[in-house]
Amino acid sequence: MKDKLVPSVIIISFLIIFLIFYKGLQETNIYTPKSEIKKDIPIFSGVKFDSKENVNSSEIFNSNKFYLLNIWASWCVPCRQEHSYLMRLSENNKVILIGLNYKDNFSNAQNFLTKLGNPYETILLDEDGTISIEWGAYGVPETFLIHKNKIVAKYIGPLNEELINEINSIIK
Amino acid sequence: MKILKTIIIILLLIPKISFADDQLERNKITKNLRCLICQGQSVYDSDSDFANSMKILVDKKLEEGLSENQIYDFFKDKYGEWILYDPGLNKNTYILWLLPILIFLLGGAIILKKLKFKN
Amino acid sequence: MIYSVVGYYALILGLISGLILIYFSVQNFRNSEILDTKILSLSFLQLFFVVISFFGLVLSFVVSDFSNETVFNNSHTTKPLFYKITGTWGNHEGSLLLWLLVLTLFIFIFLLRTNNQSIKYKTLTTIFQQIIIIGFFIFLLKTSNPFNYLFPIPEEGLGLNPILQDPALAIHPPVLYLGYVGSSIIFSSALAATTLKMVSGSWATHIKKWTLVSWIFLTLGILLGSIWAYYELGWGGFWFWDPVENVSLMPWLALTTLLHCILVLEKKSILTSWVIILSIATFTLSMCGTFLVRSGILNSVHTFANDPERGLFILIFLFVLIFISLFIFFFFHKEDQKNSINLFWLSKESAIILNNWFMMYFLSVVLIGTVYPIFLDVISSEKISVGPPFYHKLIIPFLIPFLIAMAIGPQLKWIKSNLESKKILIFLLFISILISYLIVKNFDKNLLVNTILISSAFYLFFITVRDFFTKKFKNISQNIAHFGFSLLILSILFNNLLSSEVITNLKIGESYENSKFKILLEDIKQRDEKNYSSVIANFKIISSDGKINKMSPELRIYNQPNIVTSEADIKTTLMKDKFIVINLVQNQEYFNVRYQDKPFMLWIWVSVLLLSMGGILSFLKREYER
Numbered sequence: 068m069k070d071k072l073v074p075s076v077i078i079i080s081f082l083i084i085f086l087i088f089y090k091g092l093q094e095t096n097i098y099t100p101k102s103e104i105k106k107d108i109p110i111f112s113g114v115k116f117d118s119k120e121n122v123n124s125s126e127i128f129n130s131n132k133f134y135l136l137n138i139w140a141s142w143c144v145p146c147r148q149e150h151s152y153l154m155r156l157s158e159n160n161k162v163i164l165i166g167l168n169y170k171d172n173f174s175n176a177q178n179f180l181t182k183l184g185n186p187y188e189t190i191l192l193d194e195d196g197t198i199s200i201e202w203g204a205y206g207v208p209e210t211f212l213i214h215k216n217k218i219v220a221k222y223i224g225p226l227n228e229e230l231i232n233e234i235n236s237i238i239k
Numbered sequence: 240m241k242i243l244k245t246i247i248i249i250l251l252l253i254p255k256i257s258f259a260d261d262q263l264e265r266n267k268i269t270k271n272l273r274c275l276i277c278q279g280q281s282v283y284d285s286d287s288d289f290a291n292s293m294k295i296l297v298d299k300k301l302e303e304g305l306s307e308n309q310i311y312d313f314f315k316d317k318y319g320e321w322i323l324y325d326p327g328l329n330k331n332t333y334i335l336w337l338l339p340i341l342i343f344l345l346g347g348a349i350i351l352k353k354l355k356f357k358n
Numbered sequence: 359m360i361y362s363v364v365g366y367y368a369l370i371l372g373l374i375s376g377l378i379l380i381y382f383s384v385q386n387f388r389n390s391e392i393l394d395t396k397i398l399s400l401s402f403l404q405l406f407f408v409v410i411s412f413f414g415l416v417l418s419f420v421v422s423d424f425s426n427e428t429v430f431n432n433s434h435t436t437k438p439l440f441y442k443i444t445g446t447w448g449n450h451e452g453s454l455l456l457w458l459l460v461l462t463l464f465i466f467i468f469l470l471r472t473n474n475q476s477i478k479y480k481t482l483t484t485i486f487q488q489i490i491i492i493g494f495f496i497f498l499l500k501t502s503n504p505f506n507y508l509f510p511i512p513e514e515g516l517g518l519n520p521i522l523q524d525p526a527l528a529i530h531p532p533v534l535y536l537g538y539v540g541s542s543i544i545f546s547s548a549l550a551a552t553t554l555k556m557v558s559g560s561w562a563t564h565i566k567k568w569t570l571v572s573w574i575f576l577t578l579g580i581l582l583g584s585i586w587a588y589y590e591l592g593w594g595g596f597w598f599w600d601p602v603e604n605v606s607l608m609p610w611l612a613l614t615t616l617l618h619c620i621l622v623l624e625k626k627s628i629l630t631s632w633v634i635i636l637s638i639a640t641f642t643l644s645m646c647g648t649f650l651v652r653s654g655i656l657n658s659v660h661t662f663a664n665d666p667e668r669g670l671f672i673l674i675f676l677f678v679l680i681f682i683s684l685f686i687f688f689f690f691h692k693e694d695q696k697n698s699i700n701l702f703w704l705s706k707e708s709a710i711i712l713n714n715w716f717m718m719y720f721l722s723v724v725l726i727g728t729v730y731p732i733f734l735d736v737i738s739s740e741k742i743s744v745g746p747p748f749y750h751k752l753i754i755p756f757l758i759p760f761l762i763a764m765a766i767g768p769q770l771k772w773i774k775s776n777l778e779s780k781k782i783l784i785f786l787l788f789i790s791i792l793i794s795y796l797i798v799k800n801f802d803k804n805l806l807v808n809t810i811l812i813s814s815a816f817y818l819f820f821i822t823v824r825d826f827f828t829k830k831f832k833n834i835s836q837n838i839a840h841f842g843f844s845l846l847i848l849s850i851l852f853n854n855l856l857s858s859e860v861i862t863n864l865k866i867g868e869s870y871e872n873s874k875f876k877i878l879l880e881d882i883k884q885r886d887e888k889n890y891s892s893v894i895a896n897f898k899i900i901s902s903d904g905k906i907n908k909m910s911p912e913l914r915i916y917n918q919p920n921i922v923t924s925e926a927d928i929k930t931t932l933m934k935d936k937f938i939v940i941n942l943v944q945n946q947e948y949f950n951v952r953y954q955d956k957p958f959m960l961w962i963w964v965s966v967l968l969l970s971m972g973g974i975l976s977f978l979k980r981e982y983e984r
Contacts, residue, residue, distance in 0.1 A: 074688040081684070091655050091732045092669045104412045170288060196292025197299065203317040205275045205289050251548070251796060262861065273737065279600050280651050281862045284593035286941040294861075324745025331740050335730045339752055350711055354703045354965060 106218050108211075109201040113116035116168055116176070116190035117176065125190055133162040133238045134213040137187070138199055140171045143207040149225035151184045157186030161238045162212075166190035168206050169199055212237060268297050268310055271324050281324060362426045365414020366505035372407035372458070373495040375400055383481045394477055397484050404491070405462040411587040412459050415504050416446045424515050427506035428628030434517035436889040436917075444528035450652065450668075451504035451981050453531060454494065460539040461491050468543050468568070468658075475564060482550035483543075489682075490542055493675045495550050501668045517936075519891065520916045520923050526586035530579060530855045534606065539575025541609060542638045544616070545688075549683060553690050557630045565637075567980055569620060572640075573613045574973040581966045594859075594937045594954045596962065599749045604728045605647030608721060612640040615717040622710050625772065631693060634713060639685045643725075645676045655732055675940045691731060702774045710769030716760045723752045726787040734880045754811065761814035761847065762841055768833065785822070790816035801855055812851055818844035835979065839972025845965035849958045859954040866948055875951055876900045877938075890916040892925075895940050895949060895975045911940045935959040 112123045128134055137153060139146040157164050166187035168176050171194075193199055202211060204223075211233060212220040219237060222230055253316050266347045269283035274290045314322050326332045379400045386396075415428070424430045430672045432449045446452045465487040498504070534965055547565060551557045582594040583606065592788045597603060618638035619629045650656050653669020701708045727744045734740050766783065783957055794812040798805055822841035829837070860877070869878035878898045886893050892914045899907040912925040926939040934957040941950040 074684070078684060081680055083675070085673070087733055088649075088655070088673055089670075090736045092653060092666045092673065094735060097837050100346075159251050171290075178896075195295045197286060197296040200289075200292055200317065243683070247792065266859070271745070271747060273745070281799070283599075284595065286592075286952075291943065291950070300765075303735065316477070317742065321743050322742045324743050326742050326744050327749035331738070331742060332732060335726065335734075335748070339723045340720060340727055342722045343715075343756075346715045346718060350715055353711075354701055354708060 089210060099144040099153040106215050108163075108213055108218055111198055111201050113167075113193065113198055114192035116192055117165070122189075122191070127165060127191075128216055130163075131215060133219075134165055135162050135234070136165045136167060136213060138167045138169050138193070138204055138207050138209045140169045140207050142171065143169075145225035146208045147179075147183065149208055149227070150186075152226045152228075152231050154184045156234065159235070159238070163188050163235070167192050167193050167198060167202075170196050170201040194207070256315050259301055262308070264296070265301060268301075268307055269294055271311070272297075272314060273324055275318065275322065359423055359425050361414045361417040361421070361425060362505045362507070363414075365411045365418070366503070367413060368411035368497060369495065371503070372404050372411065372462070373490075373492065373499065375404040375407060376492045376495060378830055380492070381402065383485050383488075385812045387478065387481060393976070394480075396640065397481060401462070401466045401469050401484065403872075405466045407856055408455075408462045411454050412446075415452055415553060415739060416443055417893050419443060419446050423754055425508050425511040426504075426511070427508045427952060429506045430508055430515045432511055432517075433515040434889070435514060435783045437517070437523070438888065441523045441528070445522075445532045451498070451502045453496050453535075453886050454502050455504055456535055457539050457969060458491065458494050458498065460535050460662060461487065461494065461542055464540050464543045464544070465491070468547070472564070475561075476554070476556075479547075479550050479554055482549045486546035486549045487542060490546070493678075497668075497675065501665070501671055504603050517916075518912065521590060524586060524590045526582050526589065530582040530586055533575055533582055534579025537572050537574070537579050537613075538609060538644050540568075540572040540669065541613060541644055542574060544572060544637045545641035545683075548634050549686050551888040552634050552686055553691065555692075557623075557691075558575075558635060559627060561625050562620045562633065564615075566620050566624070567977065569617050570973050570977040570980075571614065573610075573617055574970050574977065576610050577604070577966065577970040577973065579968070580610060581963065583803050584966075585963060586958070589926070589928060594926070594956065597726070599746050601728050602651050604724050605643075605650055608647065608724055608728075609640045609643040611717055611721040611724070612636050615714055615721075618710050618713055622707060625709070628707065629710075630756060631691065634687060634691060638687070642676070642680060642683070642767045645672070645679060649673055649676050650728070656728075687841075704770060704812055705774050706767065706770045706772050708765060709770050712763050713767065716756060716763070719756060720753060723749065727752075728861075733882070745761075754807070757847070758810055758814045761818045761844070764843065765818040768840070769821075769824065769838060782824075785819070786811075786820045797860065798855075808851070808855065811850070815844055815851060822940030827830055835974075835976035837972075838975065839969050842965045842972060845961060845968065849961035849965055853956060853958045853962065854956045857955060859952065861950070861952050863943065863946075863948045864951050865949075866947075870951070870953075874902050875953075875955070877951065879949070879951070890914045894949075897927075897938060897951075899936065899938070899953070906934060909938045910935065910943065911938050913940060913942060930960055932960060933957060 095204065108124065108128060110122055110124050115122055123136070139150075152165060156162060164187045166189070168190055173190075178208050191198065199205070199209070202209075203221075206223070210219055210222040210226060212222075220234070226234075266283055268280055270281050271291075272282040272293060274280045274282050274285035274287060274293070276287055276289045277285045280290075282297075284290075297310060300313065305313070307358045311323055320326070320331070328336060379397065382400065383397060415426075418426045418429050419433055420439065422429065422433060422435050422442070424433075425546045428449060428451045432452075433445050437445065447456045465484060468487075469480060478543060544565060547568070549556075551561050551565075555787045561984065583603070587598075588594065590594040613636075616633065619632045619636060622629050623633050642877070649669065649672040651671060652665075654666060655669060681951075701711070727748050731742055731744055734742060769780070769783065791809070791813040794809045794816055798809045798812060801808075818840065822837055822844060825833075825837050826841075858874070860872065862877075864870060864877070864879045866879055866882055869876055871877075876899070878900070880896045880898055883896065885894060892912045894910050894912050897909045899909055901907075907929055909927040909929060911927040914923045914925060916923070922942070924939050924941055926937055928938075929936040934955060937954040937956055941952075943950050
């Protein structure tokens with residue numbers, strides 16, 4: 068009996084390992100950070116884009132409306148693509164758009180807004196990228212939907228028709 | 240023999256070397272943080288946008304007086320366990336750390352059984 | 359276009375020859391006369407076809423034949439010729455063709471050069487090797503064809519990643535594969551020997567050459583990979599415990615252990631199970647590594663292809679091989695009861711068993727560290743990273759007794775040793791500890807751990823040097839290899855202890871200064887090359903003793919593909935390396951500058967060369983004795 072024990076245990080272990088690797092192949096490899104849903108928004112302070120004055124996050128997210136924080140940059144190609152959706156969204160007075168200008172050159176960013184329109188009520192500068200990290204982002208573009216100082220939804224990558232519809236249904 | 244004696248005497252006479260490594264702590268922390276947009280580099284090694292922002296943020300947090308572990312907790316909160324290269328000892332990693340040790344002890348036990356200690 | 363067509367049909371012919379080879383071997387298993395000449399010729403035919411196919415791909419790259427999908431994906435008309443050629447194996451499909459080349463080459467040479475073994479053994483080895491070879495043929499033809507036809511034919515290719523356009527990287531895959539893939543022959547012959555119940559001292563002598571060849575190339579291949587990472591990747595490191603690196607280290611650990619066990623088996627009939635298991639394990643680890651880095655299941659610096667379909671094929675292939683091996687081992691191998699006498703604790707045999715024990719532990723650390731994140735993710739959907747801190751914490755403490763055992767082991771006699779004439783060993787231990795303490799106490803870092811670690815490395819160092827003088831040419835290969843290893847550990851430790859680095863931002867004309875050196879960014883020049891334009895930063899480094907070095911790191915902007923790489927400037931001297939690299943900072947006028955002072959880098963490379971030299975000497979000694 069003992070003679071058969073070791074081989075059987077080994078063979079069964081390898082079968083289990085095979086199954087685990089097999090399942091591992093099915094999973095996606097791209098890491099998406101833990102869901103930020105229902106988490107508090109970070110407390111931070113930043114510099115305003117146009118007036119260059121300091122402002123605290125509490126002063127910005129101070130009403131009961133929905134806020135959409137959009138991280139963008141003039142050098143970011145997908146940001147161009149999603150911009151028209153943001154312009155449409157800015158006409159909806161149920162949500163206030165806040166822009167976070169990431170590692171950008173001031174005149175380039177200004178040109179971008181002049182050419183494509185400015186959907187943001189307020190724009191903050193994130194010249195060293197640290198404010199984005201406070202939000203748990205790691206690239207551009209990324210968008211956060213906020214309500215009552217909590218993160219309701221997070222979108223990595225440019226917004227599209229489907230995601231805009233989702234946002235619209237949440238903010239109704 | 241003589242060579243050894245001279246080596247020892249020389250070593251006794253070497254003065255203490257101090258390291259003006261101003262960024263020692265920050266380097267230690269950033270070596271332990273993964274650069275999330277790179278394929279397998281630490282924040283310390285990487286020069287990507289994300290890594291550079293992380294370095295600035297680590298400096299800021301160090302200036303605010305946070306300890307090494309507090310900084311790790313801060314980033315774990317934002318990005319999850321994946322951002323740390325040192326898999327700490329927690330419920331997810333007990334097996335990770337203990338399995339090799341168990342294997343070592345098991346091997347040792349098997350060998351002890353086979354060795355003779357007397358003639 | 360003709361080259362790709364020829365290459366494709368050569369592959370099919372190669373597969374057919376393999377099938378014929380197996381059929382023929384099985385049919386005529388008992389008829390030795392036909393087999394002896396026929397399997398050699400068939401094997402040569404198969405090798406011939408694979409060589410033709412390989413050259414078919416090389417030539418397609420050379421003429422930039424973009425009707426071939428692989429060439430289109432990985433090459434560009436403006437690439438220098440040398441890199442067009444080496445680009446053949448710098449991609450998934452081409453590297454698999456390299457796999458086939460080494461697999462078929464090794465079985466052919468095995469059949470050619472094995473004269474004093476039974477024909478049944480040679481045939482059985484061929485059958486097992488063909489199972490592997492045919493598996494790879496099918497894998498290539500079905501999922502990774504290097505000869506896919508593209509229509510309409512593109513004008514230009516997508517280019518090869520410029521980081522891969524480097525001389526060290528060009529020869530790294532072939533050298534590595536000769537070791538990595540070459541271990542297949544050890545696998546096949548061990549399975550054959552087990553089935554025929556001929557695992558013994560004389561078989562060990564026969565297989566030792568192959569183990570040495572595989573080991574030497576694997577060691578050199580890993581060395582080349584590290585040298586490439588150091589000179590090319592721009593972060594001044596040479597080992598990062600990245601999955602791809604670990605995947606080459608694991609077979610190396612198994613192979614080194616196997617080498618030592620074969621040493622014992624040659625002289626006494628023990629450790630046969632170890633030899634068989636390690637022979638199987640080495641190639642299995644190679645296959646497992648191939649699976650891990652090509653299936654997309656792991657995230658790493660240089661994963662080849664992220665294709666789950668390919669991953670599934672390799673996974674199934676790998677486990678088929680594992681189950682075949684398990685079956686053969688358990689069914690055919692019976693531990694020889696009368697030979698399992700107990701070993702005396704102070705003897706060369708037990709020293710080697712101790713070595714096995716520690717090596718298997720190191721192997722398990724690397725293996726578990728590499729695959730655990732996958733297991734955790736599948737079982738609990740939690741994602742964690744396992745990086746350098748894990749490996750360092752688990753390996754370094756165990757290196758200490760390991761190094762001491764490496765020093766003492768060769769001093770012991772077979773069967774039984776006594777402690778009397780060993781005063782010199784204890785004396786040298788004392789000296790090592792003293793010297794290490796005196797060195798380490800000058801630094802602030804980790805006094806106790808570093809002292810003990812450096813002592814044990816010094817101990818091995820002194821013992822091996824002493825052995826040069828007392829034993830002269832007896833066992834010189836082992837001596838050089840162990841000496842090389844001690845030098846490796848010492849170099850790494852001192853490099854770690856004495857390195858310093860500065861990261862700062864500088865504009866043209868600005869400088870950074872501390873108590874040890876001053877870095878001045880003098881000016882920036884621009885230059886245009888064939889397939890990139892470069893920005894060269896000229897630096898002047900003035901060290902505290904007045905010495906001046908000029909260094910010029912570059913930023914290269916490639917047109918195809920559109921990326922920017924950073925080329926470090928490294929000044930290597932006998933005692934230290936100076937390393938400087940620059941990077942652009944988004945939207946700013948200054949550069950990010952990283953300067954490192956790295957002592958003893960050269961010695962790290964030299965010590966690995968010494969290690970492989972030990973293997974080469976052992977191999978030559980065997981050839982000479984024939």
